[in-house]
Every structure is written in C-alpha cells, then in structure tokens.
Amino acid sequence: MRKDLPIPNELDRWIRQRGRDLRLRQSDRKHAVKLVNNLRKDLIKFLKENVEQPFFKDVSVLNSGSYYELVKINKPNEFDIMLKLSTPRIIWNSLEKYKGLFYTISLHRLPRGEIRAFLVEGGLMISASKIMSEMHNLIKKFIKKHKVPPGEGHWVVCRKKVNSPAVTLVFLDENKKVEVLSVDIVPALEVPQGWPEAARTGLGVDNWLGKNARRKLLDQPVYFVPKRPKTRNLTNVEKESWRISFSHIEKEMIRFHGNKKVCCEKKEHECCRKLCLRLLKCLIEGLKQTYPDKLDPLCSYHGKTLFFHNLCARPEDSLWTPGQLSVCFIKLFKDFEHAVNSGSLPHFFVPDHNLFSPTSFPKRSLQFLGNALQEQRELGFPLLRIPDPIPAICDNPEECDTVTYESGSLYQKFIKLTVACAVMFGAIVCALYVKT
Numbered sequence: 001m002r003k004d005l006p007i008p009n010e011l012d013r014w015i016r017q018r019g020r021d022l023r024l025r026q027s028d029r030k031h032a033v034k035l036v037n038n039l040r041k042d043l044i045k046f047l048k049e050n051v052e053q054p055f056f057k058d059v060s061v062l063n064s065g066s067y068y069e070l071v072k073i074n075k076p077n078e079f080d081i082m083l084k085l086s087t088p089r090i091i092w093n094s095l096e097k098y099k100g101l102f103y104t105i106s107l108h109r110l111p112r113g114e115i116r117a118f119l120v121e122g123g124l125m126i127s128a129s130k131i132m133s134e135m136h137n138l139i140k141k142f143i144k145k146h147k148v149p150p151g152e153g154h155w156v157v158c159r160k161k162v163n164s165p166a167v168t169l170v171f172l173d174e175n176k177k178v179e180v181l182s183v184d185i186v187p188a189l190e191v192p193q194g195w196p197e198a199a200r201t202g203l204g205v206d207n208w209l210g211k212n213a214r215r216k217l218l219d220q221p222v223y224f225v226p227k228r229p230k231t232r233n234l235t236n237v238e239k240e241s242w243r244i245s246f247s248h249i250e251k252e253m254i255r256f257h258g259n260k261k262v263c264c265e266k267k268e269h270e271c272c273r274k275l276c277l278r279l280l281k282c283l284i285e286g287l288k289q290t291y292p293d294k295l296d297p298l299c300s301y302h303g304k305t306l307f308f309h310n311l312c313a314r315p316e317d318s319l320w321t322p323g324q325l326s327v328c329f330i331k332l333f334k335d336f337e338h339a340v341n342s343g344s345l346p347h348f349f350v351p352d353h354n355l356f357s358p359t360s361f362p363k364r365s366l367q368f369l370g371n372a373l374q375e376q377r378e379l380g381f382p383l384l385r386i387p388d389p390i391p392a393i394c395d396n397p398e399e400c401d402t403v404t405y406e407s408g409s410l411y412q413k414f415i416k417l418t419v420a421c422a423v424m425f426g427a428i429v430c431a432l433y434v435k436t
C-alpha cells in the first residue's frame with residue numbers, strides 16, 4: 001500500500017488559508033442571489049404568458065429555491081437555471097461513438113401540439129438547434145421588458161455559441177460598467193420513462209450515501225440538454241443531438257453529502273468535503289488560466305467527477321473532519337493525478353464513458369496535464385497561493401468549449417513567472433547540492 005508522506009507545515013497552512021478565503025467569498029452572494037431569483041420569477045411569468053410561442057408555456061424550473069451550487073470558484077456570482085420543457089413520450093437513440101452521453105431524441109408519432117415547430121424537417125426528431133434559437137429569441141424579448149431596481153444596472157444577453165446548451169445573461173453594474181454576475185439558462189427535456197440503459201449501472205454510492213439514497217436518486221428523472229459533441233465533421237443528425245444531464249442530482253449529492261444524515265447540519269458535525277472540491281476546482285481554474293490552449297479540453301466537471309469517485313472510496317464522515325482538510329485535499333489531488341496518468345476517469349453516471357478517453361480528451365493534452373499536476377505537487381501548489389485569478393471556466397462538460405479566455409493576461413504571465421522562478425530556484429539548489 002502506498003504510504004502517504006506527512007504534509008509540510010507551510011503547505012498545510014496555505015491550503016487552510018485558501019480554504020478560508022473560499023469560504024468567505026461565498027458570503028457576499030446574497031445580493032446576487034436576489035437579482036437572479038427575481039429574474040427567474042419574471043422569466044417564467046413571461047414564458048407562461050407568451051402567446052406567440054406557446055410551446056414554452058408549460059415550462060418549469062428545475063431545482064427551484066434559492067440554492068445554487070457554486071459553479072465557478074473564483075467568480076462566485078455565476079448561476080445556472082435549468083428550464084424544463086414538457087414533451088410527449090419520446091424515443092432516444094444513443095450516438096454509438098459517445099458511449100451513452102449523446103442522444104438523438106424523437107417523438108413516437110407526429111403530434112398536434114406546438115412542438116411540431118421544433119422537429120427536424122420532415123421527421124420526428126426534436127431539433128436541438130431550433131429549440132436553442134427560439135430560447136435565445138424569447139430571452140432577448142423578455143429582457144427588454146424585465147425591470148430591475150433603478151440605478152442598479154441592467155441585464156444583457158450574450159451572443160449564441162454553437163456548442164453551448166445555455167443562453168447566457170450578464171448583469172452589468174450601472175456605474176462601474178462591469179459584469180457583476182452571469183446566469184446560464186439551459187432548456188432541458190425530461191426523460192419520463194426512466195434512465196437510459198447506459199446510466200443504470202453508474203452512481204455507485206451504496207457505501208457512501210447508502211442503498212436507499214441510491215434508489216431515490218434513480219427514481220428521479222434525468223434530462224437532455226441541447227448540446228452536441230464537440231468533434232468536427234458532425235453529421236446533420238449529430239448536429240441535432242442532446243446530451244444527457246444529471247446536474248440536478250449532482251447538486252443534491254453535493255448538498256447532502258454525508259455518510260450520516262447529520263453531516264454539516266451543525267457546527268460540531270462539519271466536514272471539509274465541499275471545501276476540498278472547491279480547492280480542486282480552484283486549481284483546475286488556475287491551470288486553465290495558465291495554459292488556455294494546451295488545457296482547452298479540461299474543465300471543472302473533471303474535478304467534480306473525480307470528487308464523487310473519491311467520496312465513494314472514502315465514505316465515512318470521520319475521514320473528512322475540518323482538521324483534515326489538507327490531508328483530504330492531497331488525497332483528492334493524488335487521485336486526480338492518478339486518473340490523468342492512467343487516462344481513466346469514468347463518467348460518474350455513465351461509467352462506460354471515459355472522460356479521459358482519446359476521443360474526449362486528446363492524449364497530448366492529457367500528458368501535458370499530467371506534467372502540470374506533477375509540477376504543482378512538487379512546487380507546493382503555487383496556483384493555490386494566488387488570490388483571485390481571473391476565472392474562465394465552466395462547470396459542465398457540455399460547457400467546456402464555450403470558455404473564453406483573456407489570453408496573455410497579466411495573471412497568466414504572473415503564474416508563468418512564478419513557476420519559472422521556482423524551477424530556477426530548485427535547479428540552483430540542486431546544482432549547489434551536487435557540488436558539495
């Protein structure tokens with residue numbers, strides 16, 4: 001068995017400090033949450049009353065309530081809202097190459113309702129691109145009418161992105177003209193007839209959350225979001241495909257994450273699981289900022305997936321007490337490094353789909369990532385030591401390719417310089433050491 005070396009004091013101190021920073025940052029989200037809740041409420045009202053496009057009238061919000069998972073760590077004011085569209089009974093077909101992640105969705109027979117406008121020409125297949133376009137148009141119309149308290153700022157709809165299942169809105173501060181928060185609105189089709197075969201064997205949470213909890217999670221519907229594979233040269237059919245989404249279940253697992261029900265309910269039952277996830281996401285964001293081109297396929301969903309696997313492997317609450325933050329984080333990190341080096345990270349819900357397979361994550365990038373992680377570990381995680389990097393990452397793998405970067409930003413240059421200095425310093429020390 002691999003023996004873990006003790007964590008150097010200084011590193012332990014840094015990890016704790018970073019943990020505290022992340023905890024603090026969460027607390028100034030209240031105002032943002034209020035703005036987003038208002039937006040959501042008004043948007044639903046608008047869609048329900050819209051006579052021009054009645055298909056969206058039966059829309060409902062998934063995960064209603066004011067709970068939003070922290071999607072992006074360094075920019076906590078990023079929200080997502082999933083809008084459930086109601087459809088008649090559907091037939092799904094998995095796209096062979098993508099092992100249970102992408103599907104085409106069709107209806108049994110030609111329906112009477114408004115959904116007819118969203119079928120692929122001359123067929124029964126529901127067109128992901130048509131739904132996305134209409135959603136975008138509707139939100140543009142809505143935002144013109146939506147009111148926010150005077151003087152606070154205004155909402156802007158971002159341009160459509162080919163591979164994104166979301167319509168993104170940003171809120172600009174009236175005075176400072178800066179982006180204060182952003183919201184991704186994602187339409188989703190509910191799968192009424194249970195989970196697709198490929199997802200039935202995943203979700204191995206028996207030891208962690210218990211068999212009962214697993215059954216309850218499996219009873220929940222899953223959703224399809226309008227998102228096609230990122231690969232080039234897609235066929236016309238593939239261009240209209242949907243991606244299976246478990247984000248509502250992921251949210252629930254992160255929220256109720258204990259082996260025992262009391263976990264994190266009171267101060268004395270606190271654990272460090274969520275903080276570990278945030279640290280890992282933070283590191284991933286930092287890496288993407290530093291190497292935007294080379295690590296383009298990387299996204300925080302890789303970290304989240306690894307996190308779920310790690311929770312299953314270390315289920316007991318007693319292993320995650322706040323005092324063990326550094327130990328837990330290092331274990332999580334090492335598991336991540338191992339997954340990268342072995343090229344194997346099964347999707348948590350669709351285990352046949354390997355998120356690190358060459359079709360999903362090119363080998364060269366994966367190798368580069370392996371080296372970057374090793375470097376981080378050997379240098380004591382310099383990326384965790386820098387407060388407030390500029391964020392540029394999304395949480396869902398379906399969003400991976402919509403990332404925009406500020407290439408050549410000061411932050412990147414700073415990181416590169418820091419790493420270079422550390423390497424040079426190491427080399428000098430080594431040289432001196434060898435000499436003596």
Ligand SMILES: [Zn+2]
Nearest residue numbers: 263264270271
């Ligand atoms: Zn807990």
